[in-house]
Amino acid sequence: MKNFDIDKVRADFPLLKREVNGKPLVYLDNGATTQKPKVVIDAITGYYTDINSNVHRGVHYLSQISTDAFEVTRRKLRDFIHAKEDYEIIITKGTTDSINLVAQCYGKAFIQEGDEIVISAMEHHSNIVPWQMLCDEKGAVLRVIPMDKAGVLDQAVYAELLSAKTKIVAITYVSNALGTINPIKEMIQLAHQHGVPVLVDAAQAIQHMQLDVQDLDVDFLVFSGHKMYGPTGVGVLYGKEKWLNAMPPYQGGGDMIKDVTFAKTTYNELPFKFEAGTPNIEAGICLAAAIDYINDIGLDEIKAHEDALLAYATEKLNAIQGVRVIGTAAQKSSVLSFVVDGVHPYDIGVLLDKLGIAVRTGHHCAQPIMDQFEIPGTVRASLAMYNTKADIDTFIAGLNRALTMLL
Numbered sequence: 001m002k003n004f005d006i007d008k009v010r011a012d013f014p015l016l017k018r019e020v021n022g023k024p025l026v027y028l029d030n031g032a033t034t035q036k037p038k039v040v041i042d043a044i045t046g047y048y049t050d051i052n053s054n055v056h057r058g059v060h061y062l063s064q065i066s067t068d069a070f071e072v073t074r075r076k077l078r079d080f081i082h083a084k085e086d087y088e089i090i091i092t093k094g095t096t097d098s099i100n101l102v103a104q105c106y107g108k109a110f111i112q113e114g115d116e117i118v119i120s121a122m123e124h125h126s127n128i129v130p131w132q133m134l135c136d137e138k139g140a141v142l143r144v145i146p147m148d149k150a151g152v153l154d155q156a157v158y159a160e161l162l163s164a165k166t167k168i169v170a171i172t173y174v175s176n177a178l179g180t181i182n183p184i185k186e187m188i189q190l191a192h193q194h195g196v197p198v199l200v201d202a203a204q205a206i207q208h209m210q211l212d213v214q215d216l217d218v219d220f221l222v223f224s225g226h227k228m229y230g231p232t233g234v235g236v237l238y239g240k241e242k243w244l245n246a247m248p249p250y251q252g253g254g255d256m257i258k259d260v261t262f263a264k265t266t267y268n269e270l271p272f273k274f275e276a277g278t279p280n281i282e283a284g285i286c287l288a289a290a291i292d293y294i295n296d297i298g299l300d301e302i303k304a305h306e307d308a309l310l311a312y313a314t315e316k317l318n319a320i321q322g323v324r325v326i327g328t329a330a331q332k333s334s335v336l337s338f339v340v341d342g343v344h345p346y347d348i349g350v351l352l353d354k355l356g357i358a359v360r361t362g363h364h365c366a367q368p369i370m371d372q373f374e375i376p377g378t379v380r381a382s383l384a385m386y387n388t389k390a391d392i393d394t395f396i397a398g399l400n401r402a403l404t405m406l407l
């Protein structure tokens, strides 16, 4: 067991010290984005102070340094998710960018009229809309795995949905609006029995639990840097080499080519085939500091801390009259979504904000979930490694205060 020292962790995040509306900040919107530790902030300043230069282009000293640093991040990402090869890590702008890349490129190569794409009822819009766009373009059909009232996917229906027509399955590991952890290993195994590859959206998993793409045998895995204590504007597409090689490039431009003439262009090898143009160099390089930071603390320690906090917060929340938790699966991670009878989620969010408590309200870019539960949205508190029982106590007290004003 490494040392999980919550006071030390909190001290590493400068923004947590600030006040909001005259109150000490209680930041519970980590599902949207996490705060950054000082090592990441320092890395960003250090990048611009010492090494700013374009990658993969120059022979000069600084360009070599920034290229090397960018590739260090790729190796750290490979190790972080236990991928086999560096070049199976494509550095993108984020989860949304990664999913669009797969939808477009896998779609071009493998999707035809009448084919089926399977997603689930609890996807973020970014794992729905790119597939809908592809279906519209190709005349393919979107099939949706339903979920029950607890927010658990129906595995029997999933098994029935898989057929010779299915060409890809795209599911989230952890729901951003419900917190449900899906049994993706089993779901991947089932898809593979039908010869179908699986994309897993790990945007809400990567910062909370250990992932091993080889153990999962997942075909594509996507996530964002900014939700894992790293910079915004960088993310990852992990893809098995065989799929990435079989897919055409996403965008054309610099770096993704081997040779260009007006008659014909040949494409670069992996991973550069999918990395056209100047990437977000600063974010790419500084994501390494976030990975180091997480590794130093340990994902098992982070998970244990967050799970205990989730259990504590769930109990406190359930004790408040009129509160209905949305998403009550047995397997959950770090998300508490709820509604209160007779009160609009937005009004609760505004009053909590006056108390310095940051939560998100609304549909959380998962409108179909809200439709299923017949609610306009929820109030969502989402946890990170730096949250404390004291944060939860302040949040619960704030909620009680808000409800006395609203009810």
Ligand code: 7TS
Binding pocket: 031, 032, 033, 094, 095, 096, 097, 124, 126, 127, 172, 174, 175, 176, 177, 201, 203, 204, 224, 360, 364, 365
């Ligand atoms: N998939 C899931 C499961 C997500 O939670 C999000 C962002 C995305 C994809 C998209 O990630 P991006 O980095 O490309 O934007 N989720 C949220 C959220 O829950 N609140 O704000 C953003």
